[in-house]
Amino acid sequence: MKIKINISSDILTKPIMAESILETGVLLNISQAHYDRSQGEVVADVDEEKFDLICKSLTNKGARVSKLNTPIKWDENECVECSACISVCPTKVFSLDDDFSLIVDESKCIQCGTCIDMCPHNALSLGNNNNR
Amino acid sequence: MVKKTIHEINGRIRDGSVNVVTAEEMVHIVGELGAEGAAKEVDVVTTGTFGAMCSSGVWLNFGHSEPPIKMQKVFLNDVEAYTGVAAVDAFIGATQLSESLGMEYGGAHVIEDLIRGKSIHLHATSHGTDCYPRKVLDTTLSLEDMNQAIMMNPRNAYQKYNAATNGTKNTIHTYMGSLLPSFGNVTYSGAGVLSPLSNDPDYMTIGAGTRIFLGGTQGYIVGQGTQHSSGGGFGTLMVQGDLKHMSPDYIRAANFTGYGTSLYVGMGVPIPILNEQIAQATAVTDAGVTTKILDYGIPSRDRAAVRDVTYEELRSGSVDINGRDVPTSSLSSFKKSRLIASELKEWITRGDFFVSMPVERLPKDISAKPMKQTEGIALVSDIMAVSVVTIAKDASVYDAAKTIMETAFNHLPVVNADNALVGVVTAWDISKAVSQNKFDLVEDIMTRKVITAIADERVAVVARRMDQDSVSAMPVINKERHIIGMITSDDISKLYARRS
Structure with a gap:
């Protein structure tokens, strides 16, 4: 499952992710990380059963952890199945079927929002767990 | 030798014996029966394409108001339409943007809203004449209220189109979509095997007057499209059709x-x-249509071709660029293109659509010219200041302040011991340092990420970079990062002021 870890500026320089991984032995597969002066934001994949464990450890160290359970939303009425989204998606959410119908595998979505800018028909959007 | 006439084929459409296939099906038929056999067997081949066609629009006639107005300016849902033709005619173009919503909404949306039966707001102004006394008009209209709504697209259905990629280090946003840095993806447009003009590249049957499927209804080819460049295989079509019968499935x-x-x-x-x-021409496949992948990162009319590529390779999902597998995306919908070819086939088979012979064929072997520019293209080297005052990175903030005061240069490029550019320091940086009581070295307060220009860049390109990166001056550097000049927004303003 995808999770988002927000790290506030006061603890930004501490290796809390590494600490939590070592402490719990839970593996995080980081797919996106963005740091600036105000905060850090990391999107990662984690085994669903281990979520509580890592969540607790990270929270104890001052991070805020949220589940990203609203992947990209596909509006089939707006979509013309051009496939513009395919080449910009880093995790291959989109593909074409044999009959050139668009297939959307939401489970792969890391909610980076790149496809939203790409879609010429405003057929893709992200829910409330991303500010885009 | 097979020889049929349009008359005979239309006779078969009328009596229901016509054999119609799509351009995809025709590939296999010609493969099996050969061109002669296929020509005997098949009467009509249907093509289809569904993609972004910017050069599109609609002629509208609103009817006369009471008292009447001769519109000088007209806005439809705040999108300007061209009305410099008589009193109440206007052309709404697809790429014209809303005055208030900008890129969110444009002429294309007005056209789709009209087809969907939505009402649109019309605002018109005029200077008023004896025969057309009214000066301002506001009303709400829908498609059925118009006398005519004739889609008239100056340039549609490119025979094929260049594919796009991006060799720069930043993502760029183009009419070919988002192009990721370092050749991160390739986008393309066009229907390949189903492309109308690629199936008749010698224009043996396509020309002025050809009846076509347009937006879900019958339309016509007016003639060659603008920028028709048949010589290089980039033919285009000018087409028209009645918007009142079109469907949002196809527009x-x-x-x-x-x-x-x-x-x-x-x-x-x-x-x-x-x-x-x-018959042979309509057997064209995706593999038989070759185009080029161009680097859209180059802000020029003459973009470098990265490589040649066929539609078959593009449609496979990835192409090789410099030894790397790069994902591809179509901007046209092949599924919809197929749907159009099938629907047209169905219309003809049912006897609802008859084929026609053009009254004039499209011109062959002509090419589109680039624009003649009489003003010359200004280069950075033409307007940059060549006497530039720099400061060493280990100079003090005080030295920098003094230099700025003495020379009246607002931007001081900072150089290292080899005289290479390492940063820039401005009067603002110094004010900031002073206000924080920081009197360090220049290198501690300078901006390290310097936006630069090179001497043979075009001024228009540099001006856009200045605007995008919100800077007002750029050092002009050579390959060794030595500073050979400085270009400022003032220099650019002067260049344009001189011209007007």
């Missing part, structure tokens, strides 16, 4: 981030198989 507004609006147009052209040459 869709689009937004390209950072570019603006465009219109997705669905078009299908029937190709009557009059002889085996025509």
Whole structure:
């Protein structure tokens, strides 16, 4: 499952992710990380059963952890199945079927929002767990 | 030798014995029976394409108001339409942007809204005349209120189109979509095997007057499209059709981030198989249509070709660029293109659509010229200041302040011991340092990420970079990062002020 870890500026320089991984032995597969002066934001994949464990450890160290359970939303009425989204998606959410119908595998979505800018028909959007 | 006439084929459409196939099906038929056999067997081949066609729009006639107005300016849902033709006619173009919503909404959206039966707001102004006394008009209209709504697209259905990639280090947003840095993806447009003009590249049956499928209804080819460049295999069509009968399934507004609006147009052209040459031409495959991948990172009319590529390779999902597998995306919908070719086939088979012979064929072997520019293209080296005052990175903030005061240069490029550019320091940086009581070295307060220009860049390109990166001056550097000049927004303003 995808999770988002927000790290506030006061603890930004501490290796809390590494600490939590070592402490719990839970593996995080980081797919996106963005740091600036105000905060850090990391999107990662984690085994669903281990979520509580890592969540607790990270929270104890001052991070805020949220589940990203609203992947990209596909509006089939707006979509013309051009496939513009395919080449910009880093995790291959989109593909074409044999009959050139668009297939959307939401489970792969890391909610980076790149496809939203790409879609010429405003057929893709992200829910409330991303500010885009 | 097979020889058929349009008359005979239309006779078969009338009596229900006509054999119509799509351009995809024709590939296999010619493969099996050969061109001559296929020409005997098949009467009509249908093509189809559905993609972004920016050069599209609609002529509208609103009817006369009481008292009447001769519109000088007209806005439809706040999108300007051209009304410099008589009193109440206007052309709404697909890429014209809303005055208030900008790139979110444009002429293309007005067109789609009209087809969907929505009402649109019309605002018109005029200077008033004895015969047309009214000066301002506001009303709400829907498609059925118009006398005519004739889609008239100056340039549609490119025979094929260049594919796009991006060799720069930043993502760019183009009419070919988002192009990721370092050749991160390739986008393309066009229907390849189903492309109308690629199925009749010698224009044996396609020309002025050809009846076509346009936006879900019957339309016509007016003639060659603008920028028709048949010599290089980039023919285009000017087409028209009645918007009142079109469907939002085949006409869709689009937004390209950072570019603006465009219109997705669905078009299908029937190709009557009059002889085996025509049959052979319609056997074209994706592999038989070659185009180029261009680097859209180059801000020039003459973009470098990265490589040649066929539609078959593009449609496979990835292409090789410099030894790397790069993912591809189509901007046209092949599924919809297929749907259009099938629907047109169905119309003809049912006897609802008859094929036609053009009254004039499209011109062959002509090419589109680039623009003649009489003002010359200004280069950075033409307007940059060549006497530049620099400061060493280990100079003090005080020295920098003094230099700025003495020379009246607002931007001081900072150099290292080899005289290479390492940063820039401005009067603002110094004020900031002073206000924080920081009197360090220049290198501690300078901006390290310097936006630079090179001498042979075009001024218009540099001006846009200045605007995008919100800077007012750039050092002009050579390959060794030595500073050879400085270009400022003032220099650019002066250049344009001089011209006007």
